Amino acid sequence: MPQQTRQIQVGNVTVGGGAPVAVQSMCSTDTRDVAATLAQIETLAAAGCEIVRCAVPDEEAARAMAEIRQGCPMPLVADIHFDYRLALLALESGVDALRLNPGNIGERWKVEEVVRACAERRVPIRIGVNGGSLEKDLLAKHGHPSAEAMVESALGHIRILEDLGYPEIKVSLKASNVRRTVEAYRLLAAQVDYPLHIGITEAGTTWSGTIKSAVGLGSLLYDGIGDTLRVSLTGAPAEEVRVGWEILRALELRDRGPVFVSCPTCGRCQIDLIPIAEEVERRLRDLPKKIVVAVMGCVVNGPGEAREADVGIAGGKGEGLLFRRGEVVRKVPQNELADALVAEAWKLVEDEAGRASE
Numbered sequence: 001m002p003q004q005t006r007q008i009q010v011g012n013v014t015v016g017g018g019a020p021v022a023v024q025s026m027c028s029t030d031t032r033d034v035a036a037t038l039a040q041i042e043t044l045a046a047a048g049c050e051i052v053r054c055a056v057p058d059e060e061a062a063r064a065m066a067e068i069r070q071g072c073p074m075p076l077v078a079d080i081h082f083d084y085r086l087a088l089l090a091l092e093s094g095v096d097a098l099r100l101n102p103g104n105i106g107e108r109w110k111v112e113e114v115v116r117a118c119a120e121r122r123v124p125i126r127i128g129v130n131g132g133s134l135e136k137d138l139l140a141k142h143g144h145p146s147a148e149a150m151v152e153s154a155l156g157h158i159r160i161l162e163d164l165g166y167p168e169i170k171v172s173l174k175a176s177n178v179r180r181t182v183e184a185y186r187l188l189a190a191q192v193d194y195p196l197h198i199g200i201t202e203a204g205t206t207w208s209g210t211i212k213s214a215v216g217l218g219s220l221l222y223d224g225i226g227d228t229l230r231v232s233l234t235g236a237p238a239e240e241v242r243v244g245w246e247i248l249r250a251l252e253l254r255d256r257g258p259v260f261v262s263c264p265t266c267g268r269c270q271i272d273l274i275p276i277a278e279e280v281e282r283r284l285r286d287l288p289k290k291i292v293v294a295v296m297g298c299v300v301n302g303p304g305e306a307r308e309a310d311v312g313i314a315g316g317k318g319e320g321l322l323f324r325r326g327e328v329v330r331k332v333p334q335n336e337l338a339d340a341l342v343a344e345a346w347k348l349v350e351d352e353a354g355r356a357s358e
Helices: 034-047 059-071 084-092 108-121 136-142 147-163 178-189 206-222 237-250 273-284 302-308 334-357
Strands: 008-010 013-015 022-026 051-055 076-079 097-099 125-130 169-174 228-230 259-262 292-296 311-315 319-324 327-333
Touching: 008 169, 022 237, 034 051, 034 059, 034 237, 051 059, 059 076, 059 084, 076 084, 084 097, 084 108, 108 125, 108 147, 125 147, 136 147, 147 169, 147 178, 169 178, 178 206, 206 237, 228 237, 259 273, 273 292, 273 334, 292 302, 292 334, 302 311, 302 319, 311 334, 319 334, 327 334
Parallel strands: 022 051, 022 228, 051 076, 076 097, 097 125, 125 169, 259 292, 292 311
Antiparallel strands: 008 013, 311 319, 319 327
16 A cells, blocks of 8 residues: 655645655756756656756856746756755745755754745755765764664654744655665655655666666555655666656556567567667657557567557568557568557557547
8 A cells, every 4th residue: 555645746746645656857967057957858858757856056056947947847846955045046946846954954044044935935845865975973873874874864854844844845765775775765654754755866877777776666666655756877867767657657656658568589589679679669768648569579479469559560580560459550571660660659649649639
């Protein structure tokens, strides 16, 4: 059963309280370069990103958030560290949420000013605990950035906001170690009902980071823990979004874009299937509608899988059959299979969209 958390509003995205798990990412551009940042946000939006965060390292970046907010098609989060004035400027720029640890801001009056400004705008604050930047006293107490130390850090930050009467909180507990991250989230979920933003931080490159994120986030989501997520990869931010959606689709928590079915190939395969499957997946990865796409290589399992999919191909000797909703469309030469399947997938989506609008 999903953990029942409080519900908050991040812009027009509802978070927690049974709302769909939202997919987030963070821009890798210099926030002060508004054009580059908006261009990257447009790419993220096309990939299905639902909440985006930008770094705010200085006053110029904080002021740039105003223009970014105007051109951003999704909720915008300002990433703030240490300087409460940057948080205030970002709020004036119209951001939809702050990522800010109140215990790192300094004197209580500074935190009070930020909370007062957030309350006026009903802007939530995400407390973001990172295993690599825990407080020195907690490291001395626990000896290393353990799950218990991370939870103690989060509870300390939460307590500051609770003392100020501000419940619009979301919390994350991220480490690069999968087991430690999962354990920390489970410990915290048993103690608070605030929405949780989940992620494996500094997970690695697209290949290794995807695996670590799938294992960690999949474990938490299967337990019902997690209201928003970010896959942190050393790579293009749009890939983070695609991986995030794939994790949610695998657990049947969200539906967006195509579900790919493809065979591992064996000695029965008589077409060069691997490049065909990779090309089809690449060209259809941002298809906005959920459809099942099958790329199969032989006459044993291929026709059955392709027939059950929305669109699919089943390979023969140097050629393949193209299927749509259980029916054979036509026979296609091997070198045209990818083009034919991609075109049929888009045609199916466009046909259904046309019927829906009638």
